[in-house]
Amino acid sequence: xxxxxRPSTPDEAIAxxxxxxxxxxxxxxxxxxxxxxxxxxxxxxxxxxxxxxxxIREDKGDIVIGAATSWTEIVRARLPMAFDALKAAAxxxxxxxxxxxxxxxxxxxNASPAADGVPALLVLDAEVELASTRGIRRLPxxxxxxxxxxTARAADELVTAIRVPTASxxxxxxxxxxxxxRYLVISIAMAAVRVETxxxxxxxxxxxxxxxxxxxxxxxxxxxxDLVGRPADAAALGVIGERHFDGLAPIDDVRASAxxxxxxAREIVGRALAxxxxxxxxxxxxx
Numbered sequence: 001x002x003x004x005x006r007p008s009t010p011d012e013a014i015a016x017x018x019x020x021x022x023x024x025x026x027x028x029x030x031x032x033x034x035x036x037x038x039x040x041x042x043x044x045x046x047x048x049x050x051x052x053x054x055x056i057r058e059d060k061g062d063i064v065i066g067a068a069t070s071w072t073e074i075v076r077a078r079l080p081m082a083f084d085a086l087k088a089a090a091x092x093x094x095x096x097x098x099x100x101x102x103x104x105x106x107x108x109x110n111a112s113p114a115a116d117g118v119p120a121l122l123v124l125d126a127e128v129e130l131a132s133t134r135g136i137r138r139l140p141x142x143x144x145x146x147x148x149x150x151t152a153r154a155a156d157e158l159v160t161a162i163r164v165p166t167a168s169x170x171x172x173x174x175x176x177x178x179x180x181x182r183y184l185v186i187s188i189a190m191a192a193v194r195v196e197t198x199x200x201x202x203x204x205x206x207x208x209x210x211x212x213x214x215x216x217x218x219x220x221x222x223x224x225x226d227l228v229g230r231p232a233d234a235a236a237l238g239v240i241g242e243r244h245f246d247g248l249a250p251i252d253d254v255r256a257s258a259x260x261x262x263x264x265a266r267e268i269v270g271r272a273l274a275x276x277x278x279x280x281x282x283x284x285x286x287x
Contacts, residue, residue: 089190136160193207
C-alpha cells in the first residue's frame with residue numbers, strides 16, 4: 001500500500017524525505033491531472049499543512065516567498081513594482097481556483113518549459129532555497145530548472161523558499177503572455193522584463209527573460225547589455241534584432257511553429273519593455 005504523510009513542520013518533512021521514496025505534493029494542480037484515472041501508487045508527502053512554508057517576508061537582505069505560497073497570495077501581497085511581472089504571471093496561472101491552490105515552488109519543480117512563474121522570477125534574480133538533513137543550500141533559479149520536467153532538487157531535498165535579493169527588487173517590471181486564447185491556456189511564448197533607470201531616465205539595469213521558447217526559460221543577456229545606457233523610451237526598442245534571440249530554441253508543436261514562436265517572442269519582448277518604460281509603443285519592433 002502506498003504511504004501518505006502530512007507533516008506540520010519543515011523538519012518533519014525533511015526527516016521523512018531522508019528515508020527516500022517520497023513524492024512531494026503541494027497544491028496538486030499538476031500532480032492530479034497527470035495522474036488521470038490511474039490509482040496513486042506513489043508514497044505521498046503532503047506539505048500542504050506546513051504553515052512555515054507559506055507567506056512573504058524580508059530576511060537578511062532578501063524578500064522571501066515561502067515555497068507553499070499560493071499564486072493568489074502573491075497577487076494580493078504588497079510588493080515593490082519590480083514584482084508586477086510576477087503578479088501578472090500569477091494571474092495567468094490557470095483559473096482562479098488553480099491560483100488559490102497552486103504554489104510557487106510547485107510551478108518551479110514541475111519544470112514545464114511554459115511555466116508562467118519562471119521568466120518573472122528570472123528577471124528578479126531569484127534563488128531557490130533547498131533544505132535536507134545535510135543542511136540548506138541556495139541555487140540561482142537558472143541553475144535549478146535544468147530542462148523539461150527536470151530540476152536540480154535532490155530526492156531528499158525540500159524546496160523551502162524562493163529568495164529575491166532586495167537589490168533586484170528595484171525598478172519597474174512587466175509580463176506578457178501569448179496563447180491561443182485569452183484565458184486558461186498554455187503559453188505559446190511569454191516574456192518578463194525588469195528595468196531600472198537613472199536620474200536622467202536612462203536604463204541603468206535591465207533583465208529580460210523569455211519562456212516557452214526553449215526547454216527552459218532564458219535571459220536575453222545580449223539584449224540586456226545593449227539596452228543599458230539608452231533612454232528608457234520607444235526609441236530604445238529599435239535596437240532589438242534577431243541576434244538577441246539566438247539563445248532560444250523554440251519547437252514546433254500543436255500550439256505553434258518554431259518560426260511563429262520566435263517572431264512572437266520578439267514582439268512580446270518589445271511590448272513588455274514598452275510597458276516597463278511607461279510608453280504604449282512596442283508593436284512592430286525592428287528586425
